[in-house]
Amino acid sequence: MIVYDREIPDRDGRAIERLFDATFGPGHFAKTAERVREYSYSLPEVTRVGLLNGRVIAVCRVWPIFIGDTPVLFYGPVAVEPKYQGGKVGRSVTEASLQAGSDAGHKFACLIGAPAYFGRMGFEQIPAGSVVFPGPQDESRILLRRLATAEDTPFPEGAVTSPRDAMRAIATQKAYLQRARQGG
Ligand SMILES: CC(C)(COP(=O)(O)OP(=O)(O)OC[C@H]1O[C@@H](n2cnc3c(N)ncnc32)[C@H](O)[C@@H]1OP(=O)(O)O)[C@@H](O)C(=O)NCCC(=O)NCCS
Numbered sequence: 640m641i642v643y644d645r646e647i648p649d650r651d652g653r654a655i656e657r658l659f660d661a662t663f664g665p666g667h668f669a670k671t672a673e674r675v676r677e678y679s680y681s682l683p684e685v686t687r688v689g690l691l692n693g694r695v696i697a698v699c700r701v702w703p704i705f706i707g708d709t710p711v712l713f714y715g716p717v718a719v720e721p722k723y724q725g726g727k728v729g730r731s732v733t734e735a736s737l738q739a740g741s742d743a744g745h746k747f748a749c750l751i752g753a754p755a756y757f758g759r760m761g762f763e764q765i766p767a768g769s770v771v772f773p774g775p776q777d778e779s780r781i782l783l784r785r786l787a788t789a790e791d792t793p794f795p796e797g798a799v800t801s802p803r804d805a806m807r808a809i810a811t812q813k814a815y816l817q818r819a820r821q822g823g
Pocket of ligand 1: 662663715716717718719720723724725726727728729730731751752753755756
C-alpha cells in the first residue's frame with residue numbers, strides 16, 4: 640500500500656532528487672518553473688511524498704510565491720516513478736499536497752502543467768496575461784486553483800515574485816539540496 644506523507648528532508652531529499660532525474664532528465668533545471676524554485680524554497684510540511692514500503696515513488700513539491708501582492712503556493716514538480724505511472728499515484732500525491740495546503744490555510748495554488756490532467760484536480764486556466772512568470776511560458780499551461788477560500792474569490796493577478804523572506808530561506812534550501820545531491 641502506498642502511504643502519502645509529508646516530506647522529511649533528511650529521509651526523502653536524496654530519493655526525490657533521483658526521482659526528478661529519472662522522470663524529467665537533466666534538462667529540467669532549465670524550465671521557467673524551475674527558475675521560480677531557484678528564488679523560493681520548498682515547504683516540506685505541505686509537500687507530499689508517496690511511500691511504498693518506505694521508499695519514495697512519488698512526490699508533489701510545494702513552494703511559496705507571490706502573484707502580485709497575494710501569497711500563493713506553487714505546486715510541482717509532480718513526479719511518479721515510471722513503473723508506477725498510470726495508476727492514479729500522480730493524482731493522489733497531488734491531491735494529498737493540495738489538502739495539506741488547504742488545511743494549513745493557504746488560499747491559492749498555482750501550477751504549470753497540462754490543463755487536461757490537472758483540471759481533474761480542480762485547477763483552472765486563467766485569462767492570458769493575468770499571471771506573468773519571470774521567463775518564457777506557454778500561458779495555456781499556467782493554472783490556478785482555490786484552496787482555503789470561498790469558491791467565488793477572484794484569482795490573484797500580476798507578476799510572480801519570490802516570497803518576502805526568500806533570501807534567508809534560499810540559503811537553507813541550497814544547503815538542503817547540496818546535502819541531498821552529495822548523499823549519493
Ligand atoms: C504526469 C505524472 C505525474 C502523472 O502521474 P500518474 O500517476 O502517471 O497519473 P495518474 O495515474 O494520476 O493519471 C493518469 C491519467 O492522466 C493522464 N495524463 C498523464 N499525464 C498527462 C498529461 N501530461 N497530459 C494529459 N493527461 C495526462 C493519463 O493519460 C491518464 O489518463 P486516464 O485516467 O484517462 O487513463 C507522471 O506520469 C510523471 O511523473 N510524469 C513525468 C513527470 C511529469 O511530466 N510531471 C508533470 C509535470 S510537473
